[in-house]
Amino acid sequence: MASDPVTTKPVLEIRDLALAIGGARVVDGVSCAVAPGEVLALVGESGCGKSLTALAAMRLLPRAATLAGGEVLLDGENLVALPEQRMRALRGRRITMIFQEPLAALDPLSSVGTQVAEATGLSGAAARGAVLAMLAEVGISDPARRIRQYPFELSGGMAQRVMIATALISRPAVLIADEPTTALDVTIQAQILDLLRRLAADRGTAIMLITHDMGVVADIADRVTVMYAGRIAETGPTVELFAEPRHPYTALLLAALPRLSDAPKAPLAVIRGQVPLPQAFSAACRFADRCPLADERCRAEQPPLREVGKGRLSACWHAERVR
Amino acid sequence: MRGLTISTRVLLGVLLIMLAAALAAPLISPHDPLRQSLLLRLKPPGSADALGIFLLGTDDLGRDLFSRILYGARASFAVATLSVVVSLAVGVTLGLVAGWVRGIAAAIIMRLVDTMLSIPAILLAVLTVAVIGPSFTSLVMVLGLTRWPRYTRVAYASTLQVAAMPFVQASEMAGASTARILARHVLPNIAGPLMVVATSEFGLMILFEAGLSFLGLGIQPPAPSWGSIMSAGRQYVERAWWLTVFPGIGLFTLVLCVNLLGDALRDRLDPRSAGR
Numbered sequence: 001m002a003s004d005p006v007t008t009k010p011v012l013e014i015r016d017l018a019l020a021i022g023g024a025r026v027v028d029g030v031s032c033a034v035a036p037g038e039v040l041a042l043v044g045e046s047g048c049g050k051s052l053t054a055l056a057a058m059r060l061l062p063r064a065a066t067l068a069g070g071e072v073l074l075d076g077e078n079l080v081a082l083p084e085q086r087m088r089a090l091r092g093r094r095i096t097m098i099f100q101e102p103l104a105a106l107d108p109l110s111s112v113g114t115q116v117a118e119a120t121g122l123s124g125a126a127a128r129g130a131v132l133a134m135l136a137e138v139g140i141s142d143p144a145r146r147i148r149q150y151p152f153e154l155s156g157g158m159a160q161r162v163m164i165a166t167a168l169i170s171r172p173a174v175l176i177a178d179e180p181t182t183a184l185d186v187t188i189q190a191q192i193l194d195l196l197r198r199l200a201a202d203r204g205t206a207i208m209l210i211t212h213d214m215g216v217v218a219d220i221a222d223r224v225t226v227m228y229a230g231r232i233a234e235t236g237p238t239v240e241l242f243a244e245p246r247h248p249y250t251a252l253l254l255a256a257l258p259r260l261s262d263a264p265k266a267p268l269a270v271i272r273g274q275v276p277l278p279q280a281f282s283a284a285c286r287f288a289d290r291c292p293l294a295d296e297r298c299r300a301e302q303p304p305l306r307e308v309g310k311g312r313l314s315a316c317w318h319a320e321r322v323r
Numbered sequence: 324m325r326g327l328t329i330s331t332r333v334l335l336g337v338l339l340i341m342l343a344a345a346l347a348a349p350l351i352s353p354h355d356p357l358r359q360s361l362l363l364r365l366k367p368p369g370s371a372d373a374l375g376i377f378l379l380g381t382d383d384l385g386r387d388l389f390s391r392i393l394y395g396a397r398a399s400f401a402v403a404t405l406s407v408v409v410s411l412a413v414g415v416t417l418g419l420v421a422g423w424v425r426g427i428a429a430a431i432i433m434r435l436v437d438t439m440l441s442i443p444a445i446l447l448a449v450l451t452v453a454v455i456g457p458s459f460t461s462l463v464m465v466l467g468l469t470r471w472p473r474y475t476r477v478a479y480a481s482t483l484q485v486a487a488m489p490f491v492q493a494s495e496m497a498g499a500s501t502a503r504i505l506a507r508h509v510l511p512n513i514a515g516p517l518m519v520v521a522t523s524e525f526g527l528m529i530l531f532e533a534g535l536s537f538l539g540l541g542i543q544p545p546a547p548s549w550g551s552i553m554s555a556g557r558q559y560v561e562r563a564w565w566l567t568v569f570p571g572i573g574l575f576t577l578v579l580c581v582n583l584l585g586d587a588l589r590d591r592l593d594p595r596s597a598g599r
Contacts, residue, residue, distance in 0.1 A: 060495055092498030104489040109511045118507070119497050166497065 008035040010073075011206045012057065012095065012174045017070035019052050019061070019230075024278030025068060027052055027230045029305075034174065034206035039197065041209045041221035041238070043253075047275065049230040050210045054176045057208075058097055059087050074174065092119055096167045100179040102159035106151035112162055113147025119166045130169060138165045139195060157188035161195070168199060175200075178210045193220045214257055218242060223311075226250050229275050229286040232305055236312035244323075246314040248291045251322050285317070293318045331587045338580045341573075345396035353378065354387035356394045356547050361385055365563045380565040383555060388565060391547040392573055398548040399577065402462055402541075403528035407521055409467025411474055415517060418478025419505050423486055433479060436472040444469045445531060452540040462541050466531055470524060477520050481513035488512075515592040522585035526578045533574055549574050 010033035019027035027049035034040040042050045055061050057072050059079055072079040074095055079087060099105050106115060116134060117127040128147075135143035138161040151159060160180060167175055177196065181189040197220050200207045211217060217224055217238060224241050226233045226249065234247035245251040249271075256269045273290035285303055288294040297317055308319045316322065327335070344351065353375055363372065363385035370377045379388040417436075421429035451465045485491060486509065494504050535541035536550025544551055549570040556566025 058496060060492070088498050088500060090498070091496060096498075097493075097496040099489055099493065101489055105493040107490045107494075107508050107512070110508070118494075118499070163493070166493075 008038075010035050011075060012208065013071075013073040014053065014057060015071040015073065017053060017056060017072070018068040019049070019056055019065050020068040021065050021278070025230060025281060026065070026278045027056070028281075030070070030227070030230075030232055031305075032208075032225045032232070032235065034208050036173065036204040036206050037201055038223065039200055039207045039209055039221045041211060041217040041224045042227060043211060043214065043217055043224055044227035045212055045275065048227045050227050051178055053227075054097065054178055054208065054210055057174075057176060058091060058095065059084075060091075092172070093170050094172050095174040095176070096170075096172045097176040097178060098160070098163045098167050098180050100182045102156055102163045102180075102183065103151055103154070105163055106154075106159055108151050110150075111147065112149050112151070112154070116147070116162065116166045116169060119169050121170070131165075134165045134169045135162070138162075138168075138199070139191070140165070155188075156184050157192060160184060160188075160192055164192075164195065164199070168203065168205065171203060172205065174206045174208065176208045176210070179212070180209070181216060182211075182213070189216070190219070196220060214253060226253070229281070230278065231286060232313070232315060233287065234312075234314045234316075235305075236309070240309070240312065246308045246312055246319045246322055247287075247316045248293050248318070248322050249287050252290075285315075293321060328587070331584065334580045334584050334587070337576065338584065341396060341577055341580075342400060344393055345400050348390075348393040348397050352387075352390035352393045354390045356386060356390040357545050359384040359386055365559060365566075367563070368565050379569050380563065382552065382566055383559060383563070388552070388569060391552055392549070392570055395547040395549040395552060395570060396573065396577075398459075398536075398542045398546070399529045399532055399574075402459070402466065402532040403525050405463040406466035406470065406528050406532075407525050409463060410469075410471040410524065411517070411521055413468065414471030414474025415478045415510075417471070418475040419482050419509065421475070422479045422482025423501065423505060423509070425483075429479070432475065436475045436479075439469070439472040445534060448531060448535060449538065449540060452535060457535075457540045457543055459542065462532065462535060466528055470528070473520055473524065474517060477516050478513060481516055482509055485509050485512045519585060519589040519592065522581060522588055526581035526585065529574070529578055529581070 013033040015031050017027055017030040018025060030049070030053055032040060032042065042053065044050045052061065052065055056067060057079070061067065067080060070080070074090065079090070082090075113128070113131055116131045117123070120127050120130050122130060131147060132143045135146060140146050140158065140161050154162065180196070181192050184192060193216060196207060196209070199205060209216070209221060221238045223236065224238050225235045226247065228249050233249045234241065234245065236246065241250065242254065245254060252271045256271060258268060271290055276286055276289065283302060284300060285291070285294070285298040288298040291298065293316075303315050303317045305313045305315045306319070308314045354377070361384070363377070363381050364383055366377050366381040368378060368380040370380060377387050377389070379392065382388055382391065417432050421432040447469045448465045451469070452461055455461050491504060491508055494508055532541055532548065533550035533553070536548040537554040539551070539554065541550055542548035552570045553567050556563065560567055
């Protein structure tokens, strides 16, 4: 299997990850890598395994899911094999995560200042100074007043800024952002994405952004990995991937984006069919049933991820015919 | 005090007065609660002699009832407070552990809870005190260690709920240890319902202390306790009604106050249950 092409040395690298729920391989052969300062978007529809992949990287899989194979390398250290105590020391310091519902992710009974300070491991005046500086950096005005407030006093966008401050205050190498803007309205969404982008560049933080929103991807990601039914469909730099998809699924996803130039009331483009259930995964390409290019080979044999251009991988037998 | 209803304020006031009286017993009691005088046996309320007025009368050994009731209140508060603390500590710890680890450990703990709840607590307490011998410490330990299951149930259910919340997951992501998450994030978020249980248990503990002392298994004579005063007064009910009535009124008032305050607290923490 080809590994994920990154320009510089990756800080987080997932290799051939496989996760199982019950007997079903819900994530299979997923590899991706992020370099410092880079934003990698992991895109796919609900249930394609993108969040599970992220949780596996944090080693905080839900109880039902088990690791069936693969490695997660952080600075070359295989997280999968680490004792829990060492892993806990890395969480929050080297690798951390933020979620979709920022208000729910804050403890309702603890003030903003306390929660951000908790992530620093500092106390007293040193913690206060660090928290104030960090809150200012994520664009919170009047941080001295904000640190005394409780989560219910914050708006969604403000709460997500606090979450980002909490996540980044100890300067982790990797930030996993699981749908960080889904719960926010569009203008706030753009601000938060800008903020993430800027912080990643300034601090050299690698960001793995999980989303189902191609618009978000276009906004912020340097590279994109498209997942479908627990496998990687395609990987490549954002601009090239959007311009010239090399997997029929990516092409259909992009075609499904509504555009301002569409005729009014024109029917929305859809991808026909449904994602196969994990129990029904077979030797065939998992997209074969919905794919306009599918032929006998696709229904018989899973296509491997192969190089289809500079920095581009695709898991399609017909990658060159996609348009 | 903001936003409290009049009735809650009154209840709180009565409770605080009783607590203050109990704490200040050595300062405000008119007589030594242990000093006996056979010449002053069973004097009715309001009797006076050279030593002063016996406001609520005297008992069968000539001791001042008012002073004994004040000192008895100390016993009630002390036993109830300490045994609630013991059972809270045991019950909440087990509930947190069960709710956090779930699985087999939770099954074992929760079946133990069911078992404990199926045995009448007062029977268990009587049996245990009878075996280990009555004393203040054994009373507290026995009450504390028989009354934890209700806290465990509430703590377990609330922990399950809170543990599933994103902010708990977020602290895991931030690398917080389990002990830290439980103490800093889970415990404060489940404290409300636990406080309601603790209040109602506090009232029950006062009753249990009085009950066990009445049976001679609690506070040991000559130290005063409402239960033992009533127990001694039982034989004289026809001649000296005050020996049973006054400690009874004290007990009734205190437990009623505590229970009604518990209801008020519950309504305040969970407005949906108000008036139920």
